[in-house]
Amino acid sequence: MPVANSIAAAAGHLTEWRQDLHRHPELGYEEHRTSKVVAEKLRAFGFDDVQEGIGKTGLVGVLHGRNGPGDEAHSIMLRADMDALPILEETGLPHASETAGVMHACGHDGHTVMLLGAAEHLAETRAFEGTVYFCFQPAEENGGGADAMIKEGLFERFPCRAMYGMHNLPGLPVGHFATAPGPLLAACDEFEITITGLGGHAAEPHDCRDTIVCGSAIVQSLQTIASRRIAPRHPCVVSVTQFHAGDANNVIPQVVKLSGTVRSFDEEIHKAIYTEMERIVSQVCAAHDCTGEVDGGHVYYPPTINDAAETKFCVEVARELAGEAAVQDDLRISMWAEDFSFFALKKPACFVMIGNGDSALLHHAKYDFNDGATPWGSSFFARIVEKALPVV
Numbered sequence: 001m002p003v004a005n006s007i008a009a010a011a012g013h014l015t016e017w018r019q020d021l022h023r024h025p026e027l028g029y030e031e032h033r034t035s036k037v038v039a040e041k042l043r044a045f046g047f048d049d050v051q052e053g054i055g056k057t058g059l060v061g062v063l064h065g066r067n068g069p070g071d072e073a074h075s076i077m078l079r080a081d082m083d084a085l086p087i088l089e090e091t092g093l094p095h096a097s098e099t100a101g102v103m104h105a106c107g108h109d110g111h112t113v114m115l116l117g118a119a120e121h122l123a124e125t126r127a128f129e130g131t132v133y134f135c136f137q138p139a140e141e142n143g144g145g146a147d148a149m150i151k152e153g154l155f156e157r158f159p160c161r162a163m164y165g166m167h168n169l170p171g172l173p174v175g176h177f178a179t180a181p182g183p184l185l186a187a188c189d190e191f192e193i194t195i196t197g198l199g200g201h202a203a204e205p206h207d208c209r210d211t212i213v214c215g216s217a218i219v220q221s222l223q224t225i226a227s228r229r230i231a232p233r234h235p236c237v238v239s240v241t242q243f244h245a246g247d248a249n250n251v252i253p254q255v256v257k258l259s260g261t262v263r264s265f266d267e268e269i270h271k272a273i274y275t276e277m278e279r280i281v282s283q284v285c286a287a288h289d290c291t292g293e294v295d296g297g298h299v300y301y302p303p304t305i306n307d308a309a310e311t312k313f314c315v316e317v318a319r320e321l322a323g324e325a326a327v328q329d330d331l332r333i334s335m336w337a338e339d340f341s342f343f344a345l346k347k348p349a350c351f352v353m354i355g356n357g358d359s360a361l362l363h364h365a366k367y368d369f370n371d372g373a374t375p376w377g378s379s380f381f382a383r384i385v386e387k388a389l390p391v392v
């Protein structure tokens with residue numbers, strides 16, 4: 001079964017919508033224009049209900065099948081994310097971001113439009129029985145928008161039995177899909193380490209307590225957590241990504257701040273990493289006569305675990321759509337994180353990667369979502385609905 005005809009015919013305006021969103025990227029919880037555009041379109045499609053302002057800028061569109069609303073057992077939820085990243089776009093494309101320093105470098109503009117494409121198609125055909133909730137979430141990148149929507153009663157207000165989400169994947173050909181049952185993406189969070197020493201004249205370091213030397217030693221030692229303290233059977237990453245120190249060439253700074261991210265698949269491992277981090281920071285600081293403080297657990301995202309049955313179902317749907325060879329069902333786990341994981345903790349769920357072709361990598365200033373992927377993504381979502389909630 002190829003891409004749905006009506007979706008193939010819609011490819012032109014779906015591309016226009018996607019490029020319009022790309023021109024107007026908005027950061028997490030600031031997706032005011034984006035959510036307004038989405039709500040207007042859902043209403044224009046004839047949706048039964050559209051509820052805005054869930055998790056600040058998130059919204060849910062409600063669409064009933066041809067025989068009216070379904071109960072929880074006959075309802076599913078589809079999800080797209082809407083936020084952009086604080087990156088200065090360098091694509092030079094005609095539809096490049098018109099907001100300096102903000103860009104859709106993760107393809108959430110494409111995710112939003114793929115879901116809109118399915119919404120438009122299904123609102124017209126209503127070839128399903130029950131209810132589909134179209135969840136457009138804010139702040140996936142680091143604001144935990146999924147969690148915010150859940151905390152505002154998402155699943156009480158829109159009871160459903162399963163949830164499906166999609167992310168584009170550079171390097172995977174357009175028209176291809178990839179996923180796997182079980183752990184797919186890592187848990188992540190962010191940490192900040194503050195090291196305090198004694199600032200002073202760079203010409204007299206013996207009278208100071210040098211925070212830069214101490215901080216450098218801490219960065220080196222933190223590398224031994226994954227390589228020397230956690231067993232290799234437990235995938236994990238500790239990356240220091242920021243090192244802020246000093247303002248002048250002749251001053252040893254009083255305070256240094258390090259920050260970064262921790263990735264793992266297991267709550268116990270996650271705790272063990274922080275125990276090691278605390279130990280390293282306090283003891284290396286002691287060796288340098290400085291003091292250190294670890295502030296961890298910011299913006300914790302759980303691991304994304306795909307439900308086995310829902311993954312089997314998604315693979316079947318994708319294979320019917322794209323062909324056997326275009327669908328991989330054993331995608332290797334990745335240390336990326338996704339806040340779709342919050343939904344997957346609450347409902348049987350499956351997260352699927354869709355090919356973005358030979359594009360720049362995600363979060364790169366030259367990345368762009370591939371509009372050729374949209375009909376595939378929209379058709380996939382539409383077929384999920386038609387198969388999960390069949391007309392009997």
Ligand SMILES: [Zn+2]
Pocket residue numbers: 105106141362363
């Ligand atoms: Zn991203």
Ligand SMILES: [Zn+2]
Pocket residue numbers: 106107108140167
């Ligand atoms: Zn993303």
